[in-house]
Amino acid sequence: xxxxxxxxxxxxxxxxxxxxxxxxxxxxxxxxxxxxxxxxxxxxxxxxxxxxxxxxxxxxxxxxxxxxxxxxxxxxxxxxxxxxxxxxxxxxxxxxxxxxxxxxxxxxxxxxxxxxxxxxxxxxxxxxxxxxxxxxxxxxxxxxxxxxxxxxxxxxxxxxxxxxxxxxxxxxxxxxxxxxxxxxxxxxxxxxxxxxxxxxxxxxxxxxxxxxxxxxxxxxxxxxxxxxxxxxxxxxxxxxxxxxxxxxxxxxxxxxxxxxxxxxxxxxxxxxxxxxxxxxxxxxxxxxxxxxxxxxxxxxxxxxxxxxxxxxxxxxxxxxxxxxxxxx
Amino acid sequence: xxxxxxxxxxxxxxxxxxxxxxxxxxxxxxxxxxxxxxxxxxxxxxxxxxxxxxxxxxxxxxxxxxxxxxxxxxxxxxxxxxxxxxxxxxxxxxxxxxxxxxxxxxxxxxxxxxxxxxxxxxxxxxxxxxxxxxxxxxxxxxxxxxxxxxxxxxxxxxxxxxxxxxxxxxxxxxxxxxxxxxxxxxxxxxxxxxxxxxxxxxxxxxxxxxxxxxxxxxxxxxxxxxxxxxxxxxxxxxxxxxxxxxxxxxxxxxxxxxxxxxxxxxxxxxxxxxxxxxxxxxxxxxxxxxxxxxxxxxxxxxxxxxxxxxxxxxxxxxxxxxxxxxxxxxxxxxxxxxxxxxxxxxxxxxxxxxxxxxxxxxxxxxxxxxxxxxxxxxxxxxxxxxxxxxxxxxxxxxxxxxxxxxxxxxxxxxxxxxxxxxxxxxxxxxxxxxxxxxxxxxxx
Numbered sequence: 001x002x003x004x005x006x007x008x009x010x011x012x013x014x015x016x017x018x019x020x021x022x023x024x025x026x027x028x029x030x031x032x033x034x035x036x037x038x039x040x041x042x043x044x045x046x047x048x049x050x051x052x053x054x055x056x057x058x059x060x061x062x063x064x065x066x067x068x069x070x071x072x073x074x075x076x077x078x079x080x081x082x083x084x085x086x087x088x089x090x091x092x093x094x095x096x097x098x099x100x101x102x103x104x105x106x107x108x109x110x111x112x113x114x115x116x117x118x119x120x121x122x123x124x125x126x127x128x129x130x131x132x133x134x135x136x137x138x139x140x141x142x143x144x145x146x147x148x149x150x151x152x153x154x155x156x157x158x159x160x161x162x163x164x165x166x167x168x169x170x171x172x173x174x175x176x177x178x179x180x181x182x183x184x185x186x187x188x189x190x191x192x193x194x195x196x197x198x199x200x201x202x203x204x205x206x207x208x209x210x211x212x213x214x215x216x217x218x219x220x221x222x223x224x225x226x227x228x229x230x231x232x233x234x235x236x237x238x239x240x241x242x243x244x245x246x247x248x249x250x251x252x253x254x255x256x257x258x259x260x261x262x263x264x265x266x267x268x269x270x271x272x273x274x275x276x277x278x279x280x281x282x283x284x285x286x287x288x289x290x291x292x293x294x295x296x297x298x299x300x301x302x303x304x305x306x307x308x309x310x311x312x313x314x315x316x317x318x319x320x321x322x323x324x325x326x327x328x
Numbered sequence: 329x330x331x332x333x334x335x336x337x338x339x340x341x342x343x344x345x346x347x348x349x350x351x352x353x354x355x356x357x358x359x360x361x362x363x364x365x366x367x368x369x370x371x372x373x374x375x376x377x378x379x380x381x382x383x384x385x386x387x388x389x390x391x392x393x394x395x396x397x398x399x400x401x402x403x404x405x406x407x408x409x410x411x412x413x414x415x416x417x418x419x420x421x422x423x424x425x426x427x428x429x430x431x432x433x434x435x436x437x438x439x440x441x442x443x444x445x446x447x448x449x450x451x452x453x454x455x456x457x458x459x460x461x462x463x464x465x466x467x468x469x470x471x472x473x474x475x476x477x478x479x480x481x482x483x484x485x486x487x488x489x490x491x492x493x494x495x496x497x498x499x500x501x502x503x504x505x506x507x508x509x510x511x512x513x514x515x516x517x518x519x520x521x522x523x524x525x526x527x528x529x530x531x532x533x534x535x536x537x538x539x540x541x542x543x544x545x546x547x548x549x550x551x552x553x554x555x556x557x558x559x560x561x562x563x564x565x566x567x568x569x570x571x572x573x574x575x576x577x578x579x580x581x582x583x584x585x586x587x588x589x590x591x592x593x594x595x596x597x598x599x600x601x602x603x604x605x606x607x608x609x610x611x612x613x614x615x616x617x618x619x620x621x622x623x624x625x626x627x628x629x630x631x632x633x634x635x636x637x638x639x640x641x642x643x644x645x646x647x648x649x650x651x652x653x654x655x656x657x658x659x660x661x662x663x664x665x666x667x668x669x670x671x672x673x674x675x676x677x678x679x680x681x682x683x684x685x686x687x688x689x690x691x692x693x694x695x696x697x698x699x700x701x702x703x704x705x706x707x708x709x710x711x712x713x714x715x716x717x718x719x720x721x722x723x724x725x726x727x728x729x730x731x732x733x734x735x736x737x738x739x740x741x742x743x744x745x746x747x748x749x750x751x752x753x754x755x756x757x758x759x760x761x762x763x764x765x766x767x768x769x770x771x772x
Contacts, residue, residue, distance in 0.1 A: 082443045101761065167589045189534040189588050190746065278534030279742040294416050295731040297443035 077303035086300070093304035103305065105280050106288040107312075109195070113284075114263045117199045122255055125207045129214035130244075144215070151209035159272025162201045163188065166273070191281035194274050198282050201269045206262070210255045217251035218244070253324045257317055264313050285309050365423070365449065368657035370398035373664060376415070377431035378408035381484070381647070384682025385431075388668045395667070399660045412436055419447035423654020428661040434470055434646045435730050437480060441473040442728035449651040452477040454662045459670055463687045467646050469723040480650035481669045482687035486608030487716045488545050488642040489628040491615060494705060496524045496603045504629055509636040510546070510574050513604070517583040526603040528578060530587035530596055533745045535738040537588075541644055542606060543741055546571035548642040548724060549634040554733035554762070555725045560771040563737060564752070564759035570634060572751035576744050584745075594618065606631055608644040609713045613683040616703035623702060628709045630716055641716040643724065646687060685713075729766045736762050 044053070077093055079086035097103050131137060132144050150158075165172045166187035174184040187197045225243050234242065245252075267286040270276060276283035276291075285305065293302035377385055382405035389401045404427065406414055411431070418426035419440060430448075432440065440448055456478040460468055467482040490507075497504055500523035502516045517528045532539055547553055552567030562568065578584040585602060587593040596602050598619055605611070615626060630640045649669060651661040668674055675686040676694050686692075692714045700706040727733075736758040743749035763770045 082445060085445075096765075100765065163590060167592070168586075169589070169592065170595065171589075186586075188536060189586060194534070274534070275536040275538065277536045277538075277738075277742060278746055279739050291731075291735070294413055295735075296729070297416065297420075297439055299420070 073303045073306055076299055077307050078300075080300045082297075089300070093301050094308070096301065097304055097308055102280065102283070102288060103285070103308075106283045106285045109280070109282060110264060110266065110284050112195065113199060113202070113266065114260060117202055118256070118259045118263055120199070121203045121207050122210055122252075122259065124203065125210035125255070126214055126248075128207065128211040129218055132211065132215050133218045144212070147208040148212050149208065150205050153205065155205070155268035156272050158201055158205050159269045162197065162204075162269075163273050166197050166200075188274055189278060191278055194278055194281050197273060198266075198270045201273060202263070202266070205269070206259070210259070213251055213255055214248065217248045221247045249324070253321065256324065257320050260316055260320065261313055264309060264316070365652070365654045365658055366656045367454075367659045369659035369663065371657050371660065372400040372402060373428040373655070373657050373661050375401060375403045375429040375431070375649075375664070376406045376411055376427040377403065378405060378411055380682040381431060381684050382406075384678035384684050385668065387677050387681050388674050391674065392664055392667045396660075396663060399657075399663065401664055415440070418652070419444040423447060423652055426652040426654060428652055428655040428657055429664060430650050430652060431483070432480065432648050432650055434648070434724075434726055435734070437470055437648055437650070438726045439728040439730065440650075441479055445474060447653055448473070448479045449653040449655065449658050449662075450475070450477040451479060451481070451651065451662060451665075454659060456481065456662070456666075459666075462670060462689060464643070464689060464717050466643055466723040467687055470646070470726065471648060480648035481665055482646055483649050483669050483675075484610075484647040484684045485687035485717065486610055486644040486646065486685055487713045488606060488608060488631045488644050489611075489709075489713055489716070490631045491605040491607050491611060491626055491628050493524075493526070493600070493603050493622075493625055494627045495625045496520055496526055496600075499523045504627070507629070507632055508640075509633045509638070511636060513632050514574070514577055514581060514583065517578070517581060520603045521583065524600070524603065526601050527585040528583040528602070529604055529606060530585040530593045530602050531575070531745075532588045533579075533584070533586045533742065534588050535742040538734055538738045540734055540738050540741065541608075543571050543575060543737060545606060545631065545642045545644060546574055546634045549631065549639050551639065551722060553724050553726075554730070554737065555727045555768070556771050557723075557725050558771075559725065559727050560769050561733075561759050561763045561766075562771045563733060563740075563762055564755045565771065567634075568755050569752045572741060572744060572755060574634065575741065576751055579745050598622075609685040609710075610683050612685075612701070612704075612709050612713070616701070620703075624705045627704055627707050628712060630712065643717070647684075729762070729768065732765055733762055 076086070078088060078090060080089045080092065081087050128147055132140060132147065137143060153161075168174060168184055168186050168189060171187065173187065177183075177185065185193055187193045221244065225247070226239055229239050229243060265286050266284045267290065270282040270284055271287055271290075274282045276287050286309070289302050289305040289309070292298045292305060375382075375385060382403050385403045389403065392401060393399065415426065415430055415432070415436070418424060450473075459481060460478075463482045464485050467485060471478050471480045471482065473479050492504065494504075497520065500516070500520040502519060507513050507516065513528065520526060520528065529542070531542060544553065547567050550567040550570065552562060552565055554561065554563050554568075556562050575584070585596055587596060593602075597605070598621070600622075605615075607615075612628070616623070619626075631642060633640050649665045651658050651665065655661055668678070669688060672688060672691045672694065675688050675691045676696065678684055679686050679691070680696070691697075697710045697714055698708060699710070701709045737755075740749075740751075740754040740758040743754045744751050759770055762768070
């Protein structure tokens, strides 16, 4: 409240009048020194306080739009009820989670995508980055653009596009496969192929993004290291494993952690592509969370799911940093 | 020293104002919708609906504004399914940002009434009860909340019809009059397929859209649903098993086409690959508009019974107009709903422009419901659908847990169609899970 600007019209008149009257010797009326007329401001605006004032908007934004919802969600996860009438039920929602086969199905699906898709995508991204980094590639900027463009596509748009491409009867992919003499694949109708479809979309969407990060990393590796290795007689494979990979370590860690978090929060693509089906083969934890909140109006349970997911994400993140991080 | 003190003060200030905002947010969320709303009867009201229904409602506005010069109406086409998320979020935040009038489907209304008891305005207070007998039987229980008050008026009702390719039946030498149960139709299916190459019906086998209307209708034909009238779970009842078994027989006999994927059903129909379509009344206009090349080839009959000799009329679904309790002009909103939904002339104007089949009984007196339809070879299609409504079907208890039931039923159907699961076993597991997740009891 103290930071609110004074009301312009009244403030100048009345405040100035009282201040002038408060012990100011006659003759000093005409040009009061700025510092003196605003004693409150003077104490706030010091060299030490300015940084705090500068970060205040961000802190306020965080408090209102992040911290409060996070805390409120935790409270809701401990309650059950309709609308505003919520009863405290302790850990009941968390206990219910343990017995819910759909939660475990969703978690298994998410883990499966994580284990299969993330290494596949990051390996591919590394290959792409190595290719893009090579001076032998003709029209390099064009290739770089082409690789990065998919990650600019909206998530929902990507899902819609692939649902057309993967359509069994009229889809582009089956049409192409038919030229190779391969029978049409029921991409979205069979549990196995639906998972493959989802992996395909995510890989298409994020490989370029990771490749660009690797490319940046590759270009930061000092050329002298390679020159020295070559002088010592190291071949390209040896140079890759002894110089490139170790030098890329921090970026690899970053992409692994970011991809893990992203995959655990996977929602849009399977939501648009398969709706979680068939028979929950592509149901993810966030999709199940969304269903509970916005379709079943079970906000307590949805919040418990959110906290369970947050816990899993943090544990995995910490583990990855511990395992892959710089050894001291 | 003075620096330290100031910093601390600033931090305190930051925390205090953040907490203040937080509490303010709490407070506004915590207040009941009724407290925030008001019974204003003039000014501008907004209405949320979707696609052709929104267009139809726009047609009512001029006459309403003429009769109520103090009220201006703005119809917004929010889109479907986006409208459900918008309404849910609005209700969850104490009515913030909601339109005055909300178009709500039968699949959402009971959930909203139970989960947000303060969110939808009590219309009994404004005189809605007097319209109780004006609408098709079976719809009124849906508009009643736990407080026994009326919270919406029925707009659209969709009786089920079996649309069929008359030319295909003739070619296969199948007399439609002999088809009275699904047993009959399944028996005729191979003949139709042999003569025309068409399968009987299309179904989204993997259940990506969770369109379970066909399964539900087969249950409703037996007077059953996911829940009984007391709200107990009946998803594993003999009627449900019978319904899923019919679907399995269709599939095993090669009579069920997979319509998963956008536009697949439309493509199959236009290519003449489907001989029948169990569809709701809204499809009368839709089919004629989408497949003009097939004019004269389609007819509509009463849906076959699920069990020989059983019931042959079903209400597939229905939609309603309700008033947000947080609205500032609840009386004006109610007046608009009453004008749009209880006057035959208005409701029929909306039917003509938007294919929204009216739930108001008085609307059926209009000659348009008795007129021959050229797309259906001059058949009086609407008349037969209206007649099926008057045979009186029992109210379907959707309950507040319909969405969860729908999801589990859809999973069970996919398991049967994609993995060859046994209908009884799949439904038993689904019913158990539904009971576990909702805390409802299973019916004996």
